[in-house]
Amino acid sequence: MKLEIVDLxxxxxxxxxxxxxxLTVSTGEIHAIMGPNGAGKSTLSNVIMGNPKYEVTGGKxxxxxxxxxxxxxxxxxxxxLFMAFQYPVEIPGITVGxxxxxxxxxxxxxxxxNNARGFVKALRANMDFLEIDQAFINRYLNEGFxxxxxxxxxxxxxxxxxxxxxxxxxxxxxLDIDALKIVAKGVNQMRGDEFGxxxxxxxxxxxxxxxxxxxxxxxxxxxxxxxxxxxxxxLEEKGYDWVRKQDGIPEEGAYE
Amino acid sequence: xxxxxxxxxxxxxxxxxxEIGINIVDxxxxxxxxxxxxxxxxxxxxxxxxxxxxxxxxxxxxxILVDDHKIENVQTQVVWNPPWSLDFMSEEARLxxxxxx
Numbered sequence: 001m002k003l004e005i006v007d008l009x010x011x012x013x014x015x016x017x018x019x020x021x022x023l024t025v026s027t028g029e030i031h032a033i034m035g036p037n038g039a040g041k042s043t044l045s046n047v048i049m050g051n052p053k054y055e056v057t058g059g060k061x062x063x064x065x066x067x068x069x070x071x072x073x074x075x076x077x078x079x080x081l082f083m084a085f086q087y088p089v090e091i092p093g094i095t096v097g098x099x100x101x102x103x104x105x106x107x108x109x110x111x112x113x114n115n116a117r118g119f120v121k122a123l124r125a126n127m128d129f130l131e132i133d134q135a136f137i138n139r140y141l142n143e144g145f146x147x148x149x150x151x152x153x154x155x156x157x158x159x160x161x162x163x164x165x166x167x168x169x170x171x172x173x174x175l176d177i178d179a180l181k182i183v184a185k186g187v188n189q190m191r192g193d194e195f196g197x198x199x200x201x202x203x204x205x206x207x208x209x210x211x212x213x214x215x216x217x218x219x220x221x222x223x224x225x226x227x228x229x230x231x232x233x234x235l236e237e238k239g240y241d242w243v244r245k246q247d248g249i250p251e252e253g254a255y256e
Numbered sequence: 257x258x259x260x261x262x263x264x265x266x267x268x269x270x271x272x273x274x275e276i277g278i279n280i281v282d283x284x285x286x287x288x289x290x291x292x293x294x295x296x297x298x299x300x301x302x303x304x305x306x307x308x309x310x311x312x313x314x315x316x317x318x319x320i321l322v323d324d325h326k327i328e329n330v331q332t333q334v335v336w337n338p339p340w341s342l343d344f345m346s347e348e349a350r351l352x353x354x355x356x357x
Contacts, residue, residue, distance in 0.1 A: 095351075095354070095356075097351045097357060098351055098352070098354065101348070101351050101352065116348060117348075119348055119351075120346075120347040120348055120351070120357065137351075137356075137357055138356040138357065
């Protein structure tokens with residue numbers, strides 16, 4: 001499958017954040033998107049997924065040629081898009097087990113599959129893999145979970161759903177090195193011809209464990225530089241200021 | 257080739273308890289299946305005595321075995337021993353109904 005973002009413009013609260021962003025991601029590819037605060041990283045993921053808070057003012061997003069922006073959020077999920085939230089919400093009253101069971105059933109239904117039989121077995125195996133205690137199955141989703149536990153729960157959802165595209169919106173922020181490695185392990189487990197990913201991050205650290213195929217630097221609402229993993233190293237050494245100067249972006253443009 | 261017990265169990269997963277909306281296999285309502293040359297016997301129970309759904313489930317079992325395996329001679333029996341309990345449900349059914357697993 002192919003996710004194409006063409007000249008995307010979006011605003012939130014009347015402030016333009018994305019200013020003509022281009023990005024194409026196919027299944028089988030892991031793309032990292034790095035950028036300083038305010039560059040539009042989270043806006044990008046929210047717009048792809050359809051958060052109504054963000055208003056698209058121009059450009060398009062196509063999923064295998066279909067107009068994604070015309071689809072409701074749940075429709076996008078049924079088509080195979082998944083987003084791991086930067087701040088996962090707590091849902092008291094719904095246990096992890098029931099939530100995941102229903103979500104996988106709906107996604108299976110959309111794809112004409114039925115994996116209901118092996119659900120609990122797969123759930124337990126994936127929890128073991130992500131080093132999540134089995135007791136979490138019976139707890140209310142994210143309620144009282146630590147930051148690391150919430151992020152692991154997002155990755156567990158991804159492993160259970162097996163989406164075509166996984167967007168990780170700063171999933172690594174606030175994680176200690178052990179939790180970070182587990183998140184990376186989850187992404188690497190998904191890796192393959194049937195899965196594409198957009199890893200949005202501030203830091204190089206998670207990319208050392210995931211090793212993306214492509215790295216894009218987002219600056220002031222646009223992808224200004226793209227390359228391979230070596231770009232991460234360059235960025236680490238020279239900082240975002242280097243990107244700004246290289247692309248001749250005026251300083252006040254950065255954090256407007 | 258004749259349908260095995262496993263094949264029959266698989267087909268019975270399509271029979272739902274109309275009240276609960278979960279199939280009778282995951283609910284743990286099927287107590288016995290025996291396949292003989294001339295007939296197939298199925299014992300099942302209900303989640304509570306006096307449950308008015310016995311006839312519906314009975315008919316559904318027979319229909320699905322004809323549809324799936326052309327088994328015409330099915331002898332069903334509603335049994336009450338042991339009494340059904342929550343522990344008989346599969347983990348999938350427990351999750352669905354909100355019980356811890």
